[in-house]
Amino acid sequence: MDKIFDRVKRILVSPQEALVEVKSETMTVADTMKNYVAYVAAIPAAAWLIGLLGRAPFFRAIMYSLLTYAMGLAMVFIFGKVVNALAPHFNSTKNDLNAFKLAMYCYTPGFVAGVFNINPTLSILATLGSLYGIYVFYLGLPVLMETPEDKRIVYTIVTVIVMIIVVVILGSIVTALAWGGLASSFRYY
Numbered sequence: 001m002d003k004i005f006d007r008v009k010r011i012l013v014s015p016q017e018a019l020v021e022v023k024s025e026t027m028t029v030a031d032t033m034k035n036y037v038a039y040v041a042a043i044p045a046a047a048w049l050i051g052l053l054g055r056a057p058f059f060r061a062i063m064y065s066l067l068t069y070a071m072g073l074a075m076v077f078i079f080g081k082v083v084n085a086l087a088p089h090f091n092s093t094k095n096d097l098n099a100f101k102l103a104m105y106c107y108t109p110g111f112v113a114g115v116f117n118i119n120p121t122l123s124i125l126a127t128l129g130s131l132y133g134i135y136v137f138y139l140g141l142p143v144l145m146e147t148p149e150d151k152r153i154v155y156t157i158v159t160v161i162v163m164i165i166v167v168v169i170l171g172s173i174v175t176a177l178a179w180g181g182l183a184s185s186f187r188y189y
Contacts, residue, residue, distance in 0.1 A: 044114020
């Protein structure tokens with residue numbers, strides 16, 4: 001657990017150095033999902049659960065939290081695939097593992113900021129973590145994907161647009177599954 005906290009802290013405080021360090025690490029996608037992403041992605045899901053208990057029907061709160069967790073895991077994996085698929089279009093090196101590392105670490109700030117989901121009215125603040133994650137992504141492109149300087153901004157913008165579309169689609173599915181169209185039973189105090 002100390003290794004996870006240390007990695008999270010380094011990504012948040014000194015992302016450039018953390019990304020350079022991670023480039024040389026040998027890991028598999030499965031091991032990293034199990035030993036890092038599974039823990040960090042639990043932060044917003046647990047916060048949603050705490051925040052929704054007493055404000056929404058118990059089953060719906062549990063369901064929404066579990067689906068949010070699954071969506072977080074899926075988003076990291078999908079983001080890595082998108083980054084890798086787009087690499088040749090931006091004169092970058094196609095590398096599935098490095099694309100996954102970049103996805104994993106640029107999602108970290110958003111996952112950590114997901115703690116604001118404890119109070120649903122503050123959950124918009126989790127967006128700040130996601131914005132910082134875009135910055136981490138921008139920093140990581142030349143390190144992990146060997147993206148030329150003149151392609152970094154466009155690569156970042158295109159990737160973010162694609163992922164916003166994916167998030168909207170998956171988020172709609174999660175909401176529909178968890179709330180079953182009965183959002184009126186969700187109440188704030």
